[in-house]
Amino acid sequence: MIHPLAWLIWLAAELAVLSATRNPLYLASAIACTAIVLLRLRGRVVDAPTVPLSPLRFGLVVLPLAALFNALTVHMGRTVLLRLPTPLPLLGGPITLEALTFGALNGLALTGIYAAFIVLNYAVAVRALVGLIPRAFFPVAVVTSIALTFVPVTLRHWRQIRNAQAIRGHRIRGLHDWLPLFLPLLIGGLEHAFQLAEAMTARGFAGAAETVPMRRARTVIAAGLLTLLAGWVLWLAWQQRAIGIPLMALGGGMVVASLWWLGRQVPRTTYRPTHWYPRDTVIALASGTAAAAFLVAWPGWDRSSIFFYPYPALASPGFSGWIALALGGLLVPALLIPPTRYLSLFQSAWANRAILKRDASVQEGQAVTGSPSGIATVAMYPSEAAYPSTPTGEPR
Amino acid sequence: MIIFRDVSYTYPGAARPALRHVDFHLPEASFALVVGRSGAGKSTLLRCVNGLVPHFSGGTFAGRLAVAGLDPLYATPRAMSRRVGFVFQNPEAQFVLDRVEDEIAFALENAAMPRQEMRVRVEEVLDLLDLAALRERKLETLSGGERQRVAIAAALAFRPRVLVLDEPTSQLDPQSAEDVLNALVRLNHDLGLTILLAEHRLERVLQYADRVIALPDSPDGENGVLCGTTREVLPQLKLLPPLVALAKQLNWQPLPLTTKEGLHFSRALTEHILPVLPVAASPRYGAVGLALQRVWVCYDRQPVLRDVSLEVRRGEILVLMGRNGSGKTTLLKTLVGLVRPESGRVWVDGREVTGEDVATICRRAGYLPQEADTLLFADTVRQELEITLRNHGLPEHDEAIESLLAQLGLTAHAGRYPRDLSVGERQRAALGAITVTQPVALLLDEPTRGLDYTAKEALSALLRHWRDAGMAILVVTHDVEFAARTADRVVLISQGELIAEGVPAKVMGASPLFAPQIARLFPGRGWLTVEEALRGLGVV
Numbered sequence: 001m002i003h004p005l006a007w008l009i010w011l012a013a014e015l016a017v018l019s020a021t022r023n024p025l026y027l028a029s030a031i032a033c034t035a036i037v038l039l040r041l042r043g044r045v046v047d048a049p050t051v052p053l054s055p056l057r058f059g060l061v062v063l064p065l066a067a068l069f070n071a072l073t074v075h076m077g078r079t080v081l082l083r084l085p086t087p088l089p090l091l092g093g094p095i096t097l098e099a100l101t102f103g104a105l106n107g108l109a110l111t112g113i114y115a116a117f118i119v120l121n122y123a124v125a126v127r128a129l130v131g132l133i134p135r136a137f138f139p140v141a142v143v144t145s146i147a148l149t150f151v152p153v154t155l156r157h158w159r160q161i162r163n164a165q166a167i168r169g170h171r172i173r174g175l176h177d178w179l180p181l182f183l184p185l186l187i188g189g190l191e192h193a194f195q196l197a198e199a200m201t202a203r204g205f206a207g208a209a210e211t212v213p214m215r216r217a218r219t220v221i222a223a224g225l226l227t228l229l230a231g232w233v234l235w236l237a238w239q240q241r242a243i244g245i246p247l248m249a250l251g252g253g254m255v256v257a258s259l260w261w262l263g264r265q266v267p268r269t270t271y272r273p274t275h276w277y278p279r280d281t282v283i284a285l286a287s288g289t290a291a292a293a294f295l296v297a298w299p300g301w302d303r304s305s306i307f308f309y310p311y312p313a314l315a316s317p318g319f320s321g322w323i324a325l326a327l328g329g330l331l332v333p334a335l336l337i338p339p340t341r342y343l344s345l346f347q348s349a350w351a352n353r354a355i356l357k358r359d360a361s362v363q364e365g366q367a368v369t370g371s372p373s374g375i376a377t378v379a380m381y382p383s384e385a386a387y388p389s390t391p392t393g394e395p396r
Numbered sequence: 397m398i399i400f401r402d403v404s405y406t407y408p409g410a411a412r413p414a415l416r417h418v419d420f421h422l423p424e425a426s427f428a429l430v431v432g433r434s435g436a437g438k439s440t441l442l443r444c445v446n447g448l449v450p451h452f453s454g455g456t457f458a459g460r461l462a463v464a465g466l467d468p469l470y471a472t473p474r475a476m477s478r479r480v481g482f483v484f485q486n487p488e489a490q491f492v493l494d495r496v497e498d499e500i501a502f503a504l505e506n507a508a509m510p511r512q513e514m515r516v517r518v519e520e521v522l523d524l525l526d527l528a529a530l531r532e533r534k535l536e537t538l539s540g541g542e543r544q545r546v547a548i549a550a551a552l553a554f555r556p557r558v559l560v561l562d563e564p565t566s567q568l569d570p571q572s573a574e575d576v577l578n579a580l581v582r583l584n585h586d587l588g589l590t591i592l593l594a595e596h597r598l599e600r601v602l603q604y605a606d607r608v609i610a611l612p613d614s615p616d617g618e619n620g621v622l623c624g625t626t627r628e629v630l631p632q633l634k635l636l637p638p639l640v641a642l643a644k645q646l647n648w649q650p651l652p653l654t655t656k657e658g659l660h661f662s663r664a665l666t667e668h669i670l671p672v673l674p675v676a677a678s679p680r681y682g683a684v685g686l687a688l689q690r691v692w693v694c695y696d697r698q699p700v701l702r703d704v705s706l707e708v709r710r711g712e713i714l715v716l717m718g719r720n721g722s723g724k725t726t727l728l729k730t731l732v733g734l735v736r737p738e739s740g741r742v743w744v745d746g747r748e749v750t751g752e753d754v755a756t757i758c759r760r761a762g763y764l765p766q767e768a769d770t771l772l773f774a775d776t777v778r779q780e781l782e783i784t785l786r787n788h789g790l791p792e793h794d795e796a797i798e799s800l801l802a803q804l805g806l807t808a809h810a811g812r813y814p815r816d817l818s819v820g821e822r823q824r825a826a827l828g829a830i831t832v833t834q835p836v837a838l839l840l841d842e843p844t845r846g847l848d849y850t851a852k853e854a855l856s857a858l859l860r861h862w863r864d865a866g867m868a869i870l871v872v873t874h875d876v877e878f879a880a881r882t883a884d885r886v887v888l889i890s891q892g893e894l895i896a897e898g899v900p901a902k903v904m905g906a907s908p909l910f911a912p913q914i915a916r917l918f919p920g921r922g923w924l925t926v927e928e929a930l931r932g933l934g935v936v
Contacts, residue, residue, distance in 0.1 A: 142492070149494050149535075166755055167755075167765070167771070168755075168771060184773040187815065195490065199482075202480075204503055205503065206474045267508035269511055269514065272501070273511075
């Protein structure tokens with residue numbers, strides 16, 4: 001699997017490109033890249049998420065709408081197609097090909113953005129995104145996970161309640177009639193929350209007490225954020241680059257360092273960590289290059305073709321082979337998504353290897369970890385002797 | 397392994413104690429059953445074992461406890477979680493994550509267990525609970541039994557020495573419940589895990605348990621808590637499965653716990669009695685209350701009901717039985733308009749319901765869904781009834797409401813908050829909320845879930861009373877003993893088709909799957925209940 005962070009970087013690059021240019025050639029290329037990635041993904045996602053509207057349909061609706069809206073409200077441009085009577089407020093005036101084109105290009109960019117989010121939806125489970133929350137905010141991550149588990153349960157509960165109230169002759173005529181539906185949902189939700197709290201306590205989950213150094217670290221985060229903000233304001237509002245940028249760096253450093261330190265204070269391991277493989281680096285670099293080609297004014301880099309503007313008269317858009325090449329970076333995930341069949345073969349081979357390795361180490365008499373209870377070959381429920389019972393626990 | 401010394405406990409704000417002078421000792425590797433009426437304090441007792449009571453619930457606690465060498469009173473629930481695994485009634489309400497493996501690993505991750513060790517533990521419990529094939533699955537796609545097994549696996553991840561389960565099968569159908577219980581037996585036999593299980597349906601678990609802890613009906617009663625081997629305690633209990641109840645009446649010694657043991661006695665008794673097939677009294681039913689004619693229902697183009705025709709007459713109780721997913725609930729929903737049939741006709745009280753909305757149909761046909769709690773939302777039981785009347789625009793006659801509350805046995809609880817009542821009382825409150833319109837037909841979906849023997853008997857009596865008053869009653873249930881006591885007619889459904897229909901003695905008596913315990917004990921006699929058997933044997 002491609003790392004969720006790599007996907008986020010890809011999405012950011014995609015959004016940057018789509019919002020930086022209105023050149024139809026680049027827009028179309030970016031969208032083509034997205035479409036190919038999406039098609040590659042679609043075949044191999046197991047729990048395919050439900051997509052409210054396919055990007056193609058979205059485009060078919062949004063593109064004409066955006067073109068029409070722009071043409072009706074913006075009356076600039078030389079190529080006049082027809083004239084609406086001027087007494088009409090806002091709409092009146094010449095309808096130009098340029099305005100129509102520009103609107104369509106905006107629609108195209110919107111479609112691309114929509115498609116990019118659909119790709120993310122396919123590629124990364126929400127759960128995996130939650131996994132990206134820094135460990136310092138571990139309680140936040142747990143709460144988010146629980147909320148995600150709550151959603152389908154609540155939806156089912158909602159359907160049950162709607163049916164149950166219909167059975168009792170309940171009809172929805174006005175706002176007031178929603179109360180009998182929300183009240184049981186709320187009560188049910190609270191009951192569920194209580195049961196879950198009990199279950200989590202029974203499984204040894206307890207909120208760790210906050211120590212003084214941890215509270216200090218949180219203060220440092222707040223101070224860091226303030227410093228960051230101050231530096232930014234100095235830079236932007238008063239053009240004090242010399243003070244502003246170091247201040248921002250200092251603030252950022254404070255935040256990152258305290259987050260890192262706080263994360264280390266949370267005693268927690270991950271059962272199935274997401275690994276960052278070389279292919280993730282490739283995706284991140286390729287996406288970064290694509291975004292940089294559109295955003296950064298490198299010396300000697302001809303960016304004029306990026307800024308396509310149809311007004312006052314429509315002209316053919318410029319094209320730079322280098323920029324198009326950089327844009328191809330957005331296609332990289334499609335090349336690196338492993339095909340399903342090979343993927344499963346690879347995974348089972350990998351799993352077998354891990355088991356063989358473990359067995360080998362068992363035979364050699366090495367414990368895999370330093371844990372006293374050892375590994376699978378040791379009796380699962382050690383006898384009383386293994387856990388010396390404390391005499392203080394027994395009632396006398 | 398588990399020692400209770402004179403334990404008493406009162407919930408915060410409660411007037412009376414939930415537990416009083418509980419005193420017992422449970423040796424290692426026992427499979428102990430906790431029995432008692434609902435509200436007798438079973439859940440409270442179980443929660444003492446891992447320290448949820450009093451650490452999570454508060455309240456006043458007296459007495460001493462020792463569990464697996466620790467004192468739950470002084471150790472935190474966190475420390476106890478390493479020694480005691482706990483599984484709750486509702487599998488849904490105990491899940492934190494959404495995938496099988498992740499859910500099992502959750503507690504281990506929090507305990508900062510090294511990854512290598514964690515992998516081993518997860519593999520172990522996946523194998524123990526037979527979940528390896530489901531490891532990647534999302535929890536919401538699993539059946540109830542599978543989910544409950546995941547919950548057990550998650551509870552075992554710490555390799556505890558005691559497993560406590562609070563009515564783990566009450567929300568499950570018989571097949572899933574069987575899966576879960578078999579898993580427990582395996583854990584107990586193969587690993588010597590000490591198991592403490594609260595369960596209502598004794599007929600299913602009694603054979604596995606070697607110890608029984610019986611709580612008195614109310615903690616104030618003179619009888620204290622009984623604890624001992626199954627055969628020591630059973631004769632002193634009032635709520636018993638049919639086999640044991642009959643054996644007690646006929647003085648069979650030693651008390652049989654399984655049909656196999658019982659057959660030994662029953663054979664000897666019936667050797668000299670010629671089988672007399674029961675002559676079914678010719679039913680004198682009234683007009684048709686509910687009817688389906690050639691009904692097809694599809695979900696996602698998959699037929700769920702195929703060409704179903706069925707009639708329920710006024711003055712009869714029809715019980716519909718069948719596997720999970722065989723279309724039972726869909727059939728009920730079709731009758732009240734919650735599901736629209738693809739083709740076919742539906743009548744309620746002699747009127748075709750096509751095009752009528754659910755509310756209009758439900759005035760003539762009360763429908764109690766599986767999740768009866770979702771019906772309740774008012775502040776008092778009485779208001780629940782009044783709100784239904786108001787919804788339908790019917791007059792609120794105090795007398796009618798009072799008499800219905802009296803029938804339901806809720807007169808004393810009329811002013812109470814419905815959700816504070818016991819399971820059985822809550823269900824009766826929901827029944828009140830749907831029958832206050834005096835419908836001619838009543839549909840019930842799995843009404844015995846989570847009910848103890850007393851509550852089931854009360855429900856059965858109530859249904860028979862309403863039937864005699866001329867109601868057409870259709871019950872969907874998995875509970876064969878309840879069906880045997882209650883039904884006038886039984887219909888079996890499989891894959892959306894009705895496959896058998898007739899009097900209970902005929903349909904259930906012969907089927908190995910749906911035969912109640914007594915029918916298994918006296919095959920071919922047509923006796924289904926303890927009373928019928930006693931009458932047939934000439935004892936009464």
